[in-house]
Amino acid sequence: MPQDRAGGVMNLAVETPWLLAGLLFALLPLFSSGMAVNPSPWLAILPPDPLSTFATWTLRLLAMLTMAALVLGLAGLYRSEQSIERIGHGAHIVLLLDRSSSMDNSFAGQTPDGKNESKSAAARRLLSEFVDQRKNDLFAVAAYSTAPLFVMPLTENKQAIQAAIAATSTPALAYTHVSKGLSMALSFFDQQPLTGSRIIVLVSDGAAAIDRDSEQKLRVWVKQKQVRLYWLFLRTANSPGIHSVAEDPRDDNAQAMPERYLHQFFSSLGVPYQAYEAESPDALQRAIADINHLENLPLHYLERIPKQDLSYQCYGLAMGLLALLLTVKFFEIRV
Amino acid sequence: MTEPLQYRLPWQSTAVYPGAHPGRMVGAGQLFNRHEPLIASPDPRRIDLRASVLDPFGGYRVRVFLQQSTVNVYLIADLSASMGSGNKPGILQKLLLDLADAVAGYGDKLGFIGCSGRIEPRWRLNAGRQHQTVIQIAQQLQTHQFNGLATALSEAAAYLPERRSLVFLFTDCHFPITQLETLLRTLQTHDVVPLVPSDLQHYLRLPDWGMVTFHDLENRGTRTLLMRPALKQKIIAAHQQRQRELTHCFRAFGMEPLFIEEAYSSRQINQYFRQRAA
Known part of the structure; x- marks a missing residue:
């Protein structure tokens, strides 16, 4: 409370x-x-x-x-x-959503019919439940595709967040440019006092190689902002997973297996990091429940009246x- | 039917002029004083044969009587603002007219001194038999706006004759007891009849319940009272306590006050004088 x-x-x-x-x-x-x-x-x-x-x-x-x-x-x-200082049990949570066009496919990699919901729809539904459960957290929403999309900065206004999540139901865009998205998600913590845990929940169904410059910047920023990173990887059936090992050593590079390399990059950041590979909505739900359980630290923040x-x-x-x-x-x- | 006002003196007037009250002067009276030799009082009609026979020197003894004399009657009236409340002006006016009639009947002289903050010449009348002037003053009192304090009351004694007079002091005594003592000390040579109009009716008319705001007629103070039966009883008790204090103070100077409640009648004053003579 x-x-x-x-x-x-x-x-x-x-x-x-x-x-x-x-x-x-x-x-x-x-x-x-x-x-x-x-x-x-x-x-x-x-x-x-x-x-x-x-x-x-x-x-x-x-x-x-x-x-x-x-x-x-x-x-x-x-x-x-005026602003009132409040104590919340929770965190600053930035939901970073992948808006690449593949998100509009189902987990099976097909255009969703009546029975299967698309990955983005499942993510929307589960994330909005997640937001509802965490009454005392500050949420922000960012999306990325080819370029990052600024959706909603950190706020305690749940209605706005729900609306922001619902707004991602518009048809998805082109490609995946994860480093720009991460930069934007990190920028949400600018000028925010460090009062509790800071979490970035990256929801994506694929990854992309991160160039060296961005990699350097991200390493510095992630350290500075002291974020925790959760990656909900919505794995499409038959696509390479986070832990896949290339059969052919020639394919073992960032371009061919971006997921594996992104996972390695995140693991090497030196911040708490957890990746969840979800191949179905149920797995996604379990992953979100896990995050929900992990993040329950008290948080100080100022409410603006x-x-x-x-x-x-x-x-x-x-x-x-x-x-x-x-x-x-x-x-x-x-x- | 109102009875005429009557007053009588329990003392002897020193006035020279013959009148209706017991006097000190020797003259044509009924009250035996002493025997005198015929040479001192050459009135052969009053030779006392028995006393003359008993006189060892054989002289004629003549009976001498005390003459009835006049007395000066003064009405000292408090004309301060508080005297304008209730029917006090009416009482004053009626008292003045009644006194004028009574004084004229006895053949005495009536003077009037009205005092408020100071003694104004128009409210001052030296003792005399100007019946018309007294009636004029009474008419002026009818339209007079009473204001100011009663501080000049103690100066009134300066306008009284040195000879003992009958002084009616008409004041509601709405000033401290010490001021009353000072006033009475100045009047000690005279025969003072304190007539104190009472505010009892005013307090009895207070409501049992409600909010009432009062402003003091004399010092501009204001007070709001949250009226309730207990407070009303307290006010009436305070009023009675004040009357007891006043009586005590007057008696200390040998005067018996007459509290005039709502209705005034000359009968009250007649009763007062009958009681006093007894």
């Missing part, structure tokens, strides 16, 4: 500051009670009555409050944007107080 820590300062501000001069009117009840006065020959004879004194000052205070609330309402009181208009509350308060004062007015008696 997220819980409020330091609530932050109440940053109150007003739309039209000059109207605050009207707050001087709040002093009026100090000078006039607003009640009909009756002449009394001699007040000194009246015995002291603490209850009456209390009632008098309470009424005076209420009247001052009413005035102040009205003036603040007129001036347009609002609470400026947008500017809130408080003038309605002011008017409401003034109205309530006025009603109260009016009630008291009905109990007023002329002698």
Whole structure:
């Protein structure tokens, strides 16, 4: 459960500051009670009555409050944007989705018919369940194909994330360019405080060779950002897997067996890394459940609360107080 | 039917002029004073034969009587703001007119001193028999806006004659007891009849429940009361306590106060004088 820590300062501000001069009117009840006065020959004879004194000052205070609330309402009181630090059990999770056209095929490598769902559909369905389960995590979505696609930065807004995941149901694009995608996923952690575990979940059905320059950069960045990497490899039937060994030594290169080499690259990054080879939606589900189980560390993060208009509350308060004062007015008696 | 106001003195007036009250002057009265030789009081009609026979020197003894004299009656009225509340102005006016009639009937002289923050000349009337002027003052009082404090009351003694007079002091005593003591000390040479209009009716009319705001007529203070039966009882008790304190203070100066409740009648004052003479 997220819980409020330091609530932050109440940053109150007003739309039209000059109207605050009207707050001087709040002093009026100090000078006039607003009640009909009756002449009394001699007040000194009246015995002291603490209850009456209390009632008098309470009424005076209420009247001052009413005035102040009205003036603040007129001036347009609002609470400026602020952030609240919360503690979540979870992580910053970037879902990096492969949008290459092969993702639109089923696990069998065919165009999906009514019975089999495509890899991307299965990934969408399971990932959105995953997002639903992890209530307290920050999620981001990035996709990549030939070029990386910026979809949704880290946010706690689950609706936005669900929408972002659903948005990947549009027909997929051309090729797989995993290094650009990873760079973008890593860039999501820029300017984010390191408050808990950082996770990149790479969902892809294939890999591509990473050129040497990108490899160097990725090594540095992954170290810097201290991410954990999970690779959900949606293996199409009869395609080379992560752990496949080339039969012919001549084929043992990054171009021929990108999955194997990408796995080796990830393993050599020196960060926690886990690869899951999923050949069916069930296997994918198990992999996701595994990740879900692994990542449950507490997380500090700042929740941003947008500017809130408080003038309605002011008017409401003034109205309530006025009603109260009016009630008291009905109990007023002329002698 | 209202009965005319009557007053009587339990002391002897020193006034020279013959009037209706027991006096100190020797003259044509009914009250025997002493015997005098005929040479000192040459009135052969009053020769006391028995005393003359018994006189060892053989002279004629004449009976001398005390003459009935006039007395100066003053009404010192508090015209401060608090006296404008309730029916106090009406009581004052009626009292003044009743006194004017009574004084005219006895052949005495009536003076009036109205005091608020200071003693204004228009509220000052030296003792005299100007019945019309008194009626004018009473009419002016009817339209007068009472204001200010009663601080000038203790200056009123300066306008009184040195000779002992009958002084009606009409004030609601809405000032500290010490101020009242100072006032009474200045009036000690006179025969003072304190007439104190009471605010009891005002307090009895307070509601049992509700919020009431009062402002003081004299010092501009304001107080809001959350009325409830217990508080009302407390207020009435405080009022009665105040009356006891006032009575105590007046009696310390040898005066018996007369508290005038809502209704004024000359019968009350007549009753007061009958009780006092006894």
